Amino acid sequence: MTDMLTHTSEQDAFPTTNNRIRLAVREVRETAFRALYAAGVSSGEAAAAADTVTAMQLHARTGIDTLLETLDRLDSTSSPAGVSLSRNSAVDIVDHSPRSGLLSGPLAVDLALSQSRPVLLSRIDDHEAVDWYALRAASRSGTTLWLVTLDDRGRHTSATVVTAAGDMHRDVAVTTALEPDVTIHDEYGGGTLVLTAPHATDASRPVHTAVERETRYRHAVSYGVFVDTAKWSRAYALGRRFLVPEANHD
Structure with a gap:
């Protein structure tokens, strides 16, 4: 797999385990895009969805799960999306x-x-x-x-x-x-x-802030993002159904 990060850092909050793999942020996005495009999603839709998958995986660890659920729905119907x-x-x-x-x-x-x-x-x-x-x-x-x-x-x-x-x-x-x-x-x-609509100023504390997300993104760029190994293997295999050069959708 390209761009897979294998180095570790004592600053990393998520230690490597046998059932997780560390990946470059870009690889998560590229694989999501390719898997969706191969499943019949348009280039524009796939690009927006891939950005969302990447953000969800980085900040909530749910991006690859959501990607696979969406691909299952696409594969289960004979009609085009x-x-x-x-x-x-x-x-x-x-x-x-x-x-x-x-x-x-x-x-x-x-x-x-x-x-x-x-x-x-x-x-x-x-x-x-x-x-x-x-x-x-x-x-x-x-x-x-x-x-x-x-x-x-x-x-x-x-x-x-x-x-x-x-x-x-x-x-x-x-x-x-x-x-x-x-x-x-x-x-x-x-x-x-x-x-x-406006948001009340006395609302509850946010679950995600811009500062927190920027900090996590910078850390992930340097040290990678963790993904469940089995789920990543499946997503990667689905992405290989149609390999798309990056220049085609940048």
């Missing part, structure tokens, strides 16, 4: 086949930012991958985003907030002022609602 967009008077609705926050999240977030209008990811209630894409988008745009989980009856249950400062807050209570914006009819079957 695709997305549909509809709207009513209150909200835009994004529906992706197969259902995947990793693939449909970027479209929903970009729509919410570009038009300041709520966007519903239909029937996607696990929005961790969407959160990580939204965090980067919020930082770049200087806008705070709410990602609100809706149950099957359209009632909000919890929310993640990502701020323009690059902080992520989880399990945030929906404020009274937002109630009209997050009331969705149950015909849509719940999901994740993405919308722009």
